[in-house]
Amino acid sequence: MLTSPKTGAVLAWGDLLKSGNWIFIGSNAAVPNALIADLIAHSRGLHDIEVTHIQTLSDNVWAERRYSELFKVNALFIGGANVREAIAEGRADYTPCFLSEIPQLFREHLLPLDAALVMVSPPDEFGYCSLGVSVDVVSAAVRAARVVVAQVNPCMPRTCGHSFIHVDQIDAWAEKTEELPERPLPELDPVTEQIGQYVSLLIENGATLQLGVGRVSAAVLRYLGNHRDLGVHSEVISDGIIELMHSGVINNRKKTFHRGKVVTSFCIGTRAMYDFVDGNPHIEFYPAEHVNSPTRIARNDKMVSINGAIEVDLSGQVVSDSIGRKFYSGIGGQVDFIRGAALSRGGRPVIALPSTTRDGSRSRIVPTLAPGGGVVTSRGHVHYVVTEYGIASLHGKSIRERALELIRIAHPKFRRELLNEVRQFYWVPEYQEQAPTSVPELGPVEEKYFTFRGIRYTLRPLRPADERRLQEFFYTHNKETLMMRYNHHVTQMSREKSCSLVSVDQRRDLALCFTDRDGAAEVIQGVGRYYLNEADNNCEVAFVIKESRRGRGIATTLLREMEAIARRRGIARMFACVRRDNRPMLAVFENCGFQPASGSELDEVYLVLDLESADSS
Secondary structure (H helix, E strand, O other), rough: EEEEOOOEEOOOOHHOOOOOOEEEEEEEOOOOOHHHHHHHHHOOOOOOOOEEOEEEEOOOHHOOHHHHEEEEEEEEEOHHHHHHHEEEEEEEEEOOOOOHHHHHHHHHOOOOOOOOEEEOOOOOOEEEOOOEOOOHHHHHHHHHEEEEEEEEEOOOOOOOOOOOOEEHHOOOEEEOOOOOOOOOOOOOHHHHHHHHHHHHOOOOOOOEEEEOOOHHHHHHOOOOOOOOEEEOOOOOOOOHHHHHHHHHOEOOOOOOOOOOOOOEOOOOOOHHHHHHOOOOOOOOEEEEHHHHOOHOOOOOOOOEEEEOEEEOOOOOOOOOEOOOEOOOOOOHHHHHHHHHHHOOOOOEEEOOOOOOOOOOEEEEOOOOOOOOOOOOOOOOOOOEEEEOOEEEOOOOOOOOHHHHHHHOOOOOOOHHHHHHHHHHHOOOOOOOOOOOOOHHHHHOOOOOEEEEEEEEEEEEOOHHHHHHHHHHHHOOOOHHHHHHHHOOOOOOOOHHHHHHOOHHHHOOOOEEEEEEEEEEEEEEEEEEEEEEEEOOOEEEEEEOOOOOOOOOOOHHHHHHHHHHHHHHOOOOEEEEEEEEEOHHHHHHHHHHOOOOOOOOOOOOEEEEEOOOOHHOO
């Protein structure tokens, strides 16, 4: 039964609505199901009511065919199977829009609201109810609607921040106790765990995070236990942050906007999550136009935005709201946060997704988008794409470099096909023949980290997209280095030659590099490689270190890592040919156990390391 909070008078739906009106239904875990059931039960004489909403954790009964004469749905985000079905059948509409701009649609009457049906907590002694777990666009709907109808639910938490609505703003209400829908943390599979581990590598201490509620976000949070001073500015939060807040990993001390507070616009999780936010002064809920504003997001230094995708093409275009022509979800806040993180000082926008569909039959890294697939995030927005096979860095990269980076993190069984497909668009030259391969001996993330003289270096495989970096590395060498490494005066490193040196079948041969950072750019400081001679089961090894980085232990570390990989691959011997006057390089080999062999020429020393000897282990 509806009553007026101002007069106590009993109200009928006919007093509040008429046919053809627009109504908004509350979002996420705060859908006022009791109000909707009551409206349906007492809807005699009402027709063609336009219903608009974002994601709703509900049975979405208003989208069922049997109520098609009463309701017409216009979803701003598709969150339920029956809403998705109604849109596919033409019984409902989907309006794509950024979450941050939905309040403007209400305010400017592009989506005029005659009524907002929302769920609130009981009022406090001052007459204020809380919008609780869902402030998002509900707050804007309450302000814009001609009539506000509230389901007062004692199970709704009272959240802090800008989440309150006074009883004077409510035109009709009904009290109905209803447990909030719960969404437990998802079970993680090995693929998702690997993605989470890779994404965690992109998160520095002191960063501020935006995450979702799916498997990838849960996996990322699992790998942040050793981080420090993290903050949260996210449109949604879930159970995964609770443990990290208790442990002090998330303390918001280093945030540069809303310092000391977790900032969100809604939460989805279990009852433990809803109890955790209830009256919690460390978590503040704000409307979507505040939380999702790219300029406000950018006020957080080191802002890391983590979002999913349905597919990504080899130029970096991201499809997130449709599977081909079939609309699946919505734009939501992805572009808001991707753009905000890109504008942030030290920010990192990340798209994370499994490399294949669930059955493994299709690659989600594709040469061209599926017909009808809608680009939510443009190729200009994307900085990082992550799959279980690694991190592709796209920011500032050419189309050719992007394609090679994305092929590298595609599933291995699709890499050759992707490389062949992309040639049709001339993004990759004809001499780029080798599809990217992996070096699993470096560990699950194929990277190791070392610090020499206070500088942090990454040891990783050389990759096809390193072609330009290797050219730059070559042109830093002086004449002496070139003579010592190549035994003659090399004056050019052509694009074709550089491509051949970075396009290595790492399953057979090996090419590793040490890199560090110059601002946001990655710079090669040392390269080591070996070439396998299968007939004799031995390999020839060589390395070169930038002149300014010598004498720090980089060469020795590089050589020992290559030796360890060779041992694991069952190679019998490593050998090297070094100019006799190259004393520093000879010293590195000798310190690593290489022995001069007979047959050395006058100007060269032939060095051998017997990997099968017990003395050399």
